[in-house]
Amino acid sequence: MVSVLTAGHVNWDVTLRLDRLPTPDAEAAIRSQRQSGGGSAANVAATLAGLDVETGLIGSVGDDDNGLLARRELEEAGVSLDGVRIVEGTPTAVKYLLVDDDGEVAVLGNDGINEAVAPDDLDERRIRTADHVHLTGQRPDTAAAIARIASGAGVTVSFDPGRRLGDRDYGEALATSDVVFANDREAEAMLEDEYPGSDFSDRIVVVKCGGDGAMVHTPNGSYAHPGFDVDPVDTAGSGDAFAAGFIAIMLADGRRNGADGGRESAPGFDVERALEYANACGALTAAQEGARSTPTRAAIETFLADHF
Template sequence: MAVPTVLCAGHVNWDVTLYVDRLPSADGEAAIVDQHQSGGGSASNTAFVLSTLGLSTVLAGSTGDDRYGSLVREELDEVGVDTSHVEAVPGAVTTVKYLVVDESGQVMVLANDGANEVFDAESVPASVVEQADYLHLTSQRPSTARTLAQRAVEASVPVSFDPGRRLDCREYGDVHRLADVVFLNESEAAAAQQSDDLASLDGITVIKRGSEGATATTDGQTVRHDGFEAEPVDTTGAGDAFAAGFIAARLDDSSPETALAVGNACGALATRTAGAHAEITWDDIDALLDSM
């Protein structure tokens, strides 16, 4: 059977992570105990994990035409992600996110304005969407996400959407309605419920609850998986790893219950390593599932 192809579209960043003894309060100070640099960005993170799980993965997005853009491409290329649709924008800089991680793995994020939203729907040839088996959209301009989702629906390509932290200041309602699966964390779900974005969804709504697992709701029925115990090193990218695991399981015809378990396993495994680009294998997942 052919390996499914997943097209991931959205942010491609470079992450600079500082590990500190605590997250400081206003006017406070913390000690840096370690630091790490690697590729990041929600679409990039999800594509990375999907590729390490053996799926054929295509990434669409944009970086600056600079050293950081080259470095994140190299990381993705090494695990087999097709980066031919990641634009290197002349004269622009790659978006860099500065992450401050405390000893419990909790993250504070600072970002510059870079090139990750220069990318738009016209950057992706129609054939790339049509030939995919699945489209996963992450945080990006609503007009870009909406157009890509519409193209996928017209081509009978399933769509998932993970809007990320900007949900409260962007109008993503149309994208939610076009998606077969919507991924939200608890704060994003609260924001979406206040705007009634979830009221008319026909697909699966997945709410990621971190160490407390996740739920999936469809047709008024909710299933839950309680997650796995973990001693996190870094929670950066764990939600994207969860999405990758859930998508991979669904493409293997798994039930929502099994997909939640696989997603939670990927999220837990991602917290064990530094940085957002986590290499996860099915052997890793099976070992964690067997430990339950």
């Protein structure tokens, strides 16, 4: 049985380091190129595994070389792939990450087959037996179905809808989630009646602010952490690493304190510690090249010790 089940995209990433992000009618020089696994759900799963959390994944890849490489990398990280569909005759989604000298990122890509998992494909037993389910951007009906199954079994749910929040109706999954992750633009969209009927005052909302740290709003109060001063090399995947760090502390503290970390048990874990740990995970990832530069628990502990 896994402790955390993540659900969403499994991609293959091609990272191009540029002297600058290109503008219309301009040209940028490629400084280097590398390839690795990507996709928010896969990134969170790999980071959680690096933090010694037993993690499984729900997603889909093609039966091509990129899909094989993505699965092999996740297996080597220690992620259970029992919930990953391999679809014949369709390519794995590939994302091209353009990274400038300041670590800023732009993304190009195709969806490939990273949304082949439909509600009827879900293994409900696997969802019900997890300690926590983390949703990322994916088909809205699949996200909603996973959230319903988990919530009905008393399993806590977190959701980080990502860049496509404004393009898709994630209202049901958001309404069911105990913890919602968003950057400042996404949080503003959610709170400005973009999702009518979703009241976020009764749950934990984590607002990621990049290099400026993050804020957490809970039913019992709000908390902020300024982040850590690092030289960003590549910010791709840093938000996923942040979410993994927050979830890892939420679950660990919740077990010790006999609480599940959900919206009714915010005092069951140390929110400020989770925020600090999450920022450390994000900072370490941003200071390295590639969305899958997964920090380990030992590396995070050393980083935090060096900064205090």
